Amino acid sequence: MFGWCGVEVRSRPEVAAGPRACGGRMDFSTIAGMAGGHAEARAIQIALKLGIFERLGARPLEASELASAIGTESRATAILANAMVAIGLLQKIDGRYHLEQSAQRFLVEASPEYLGGMILFDAELWNAWGRLEDSLRSGAPARTPDMFQSSPAATARFIAAMDSLVRARGDDRWTAEHLDLTGVRTLADVGGGPGTYLVEFLRRYPDLHGALWDLPATLEVARRMLAQRTPALLSRIDLRAVDYLAGELPGPVDAIFMSNIIHSENEPVNEALMAKCFRALAPGGLIAVKDHIMNRDLTEPAAGAVFSLYLLLTTRGRDYSFDETAGWMRAAGFADIRMTTLPSPPFTSSIVSARKP
Ligand SMILES: C[S@@+](CC[C@H](N)C(=O)[O-])C[C@H]1O[C@@H](n2cnc3c(N)ncnc32)[C@H](O)[C@@H]1O
Structure with missing residues (x-):
């Protein structure tokens, strides 16, 4: 009924990725660059937030013209624009700033590959990163782990971030291409957010019906x-308000897809969630869990080890191993x-898939 198309599938992966990004012998430039990386990150976030790339996308401008277009001070704007040239996002030709190809893209x-939604969301989390030491001391998140449901603006920013990251990198297209859903008539995307993956599944399988099970505020945005x-x-x-923490999931469905869900929850919740998914699936049904595994x-x-710090700041979760994920599935x-x-x-990321016997 389903399987994988043209990819290596392992039932017991020992190593999920290659060697560490920099190995154990970091040179001065690498460690200094990483330790000071907040400067580049914040500069890009603020340049985007101020609309610098949109303005220069319309036409190249000098610093003073750019400053009056975005309502900033001229000398300061030149400093930021020069930094963007140094980073490689802008070019400076005869005093005018132009977009580099990567910025255009x-x-x-x-x-279609706009990553700005994610960058603006990161910009909003700047203060949370400033509280990392507090979270380390207390073990608690730096903000209420409310899945950004507290205001329509917060939800819209969060969901736009998920959508832009997935579309810019192409996770949705890769997954739809490789996860074989032949014979699946109904698929529920649990915590499906903007529905980015669901759209690709539906495009690829014209007879498939999708369900987006998510919280009400997210569904409004979706x-x-x-x-x-x-x-x-x-x-x-079928956009359906479902709180996976409360009660059973609707069903039965032939397949359940869950992307970036387990990493926000703790171990008992994930174990219970796998059992709920099992009960919501028809016999023979497929579960596919995509995350940093x-x-x-x-x-x-x-990327997953570092992302777990973000999860420490904003959720009750962290990234989990294959053994942990498979253990919850087996128990279910x-x-x-x-x-x-x-x-x-x-x-x-990886996808852990399994079948309901
Ligand atoms: C990190 S986003 C992932 C969105 C999407 N699956 C993706 O990978 O792009 C988490 C999603 O889970 C939803 N969510 C969080 N808690 C939930 C709950 N208790 N019940 C249902 N959905 C929930 C959020 O609204 C959000 O859409």
């Missing part, structure tokens, strides 16, 4: 985004548990 809203971008697919999506030491992939009754790792770079 990832930092201008009209681009409905708007889907209506704007892919109105023709809306009739094939870590090695046993929880140190690789490197799933069989044929496998892991498929997406090619890195650019991807940093």
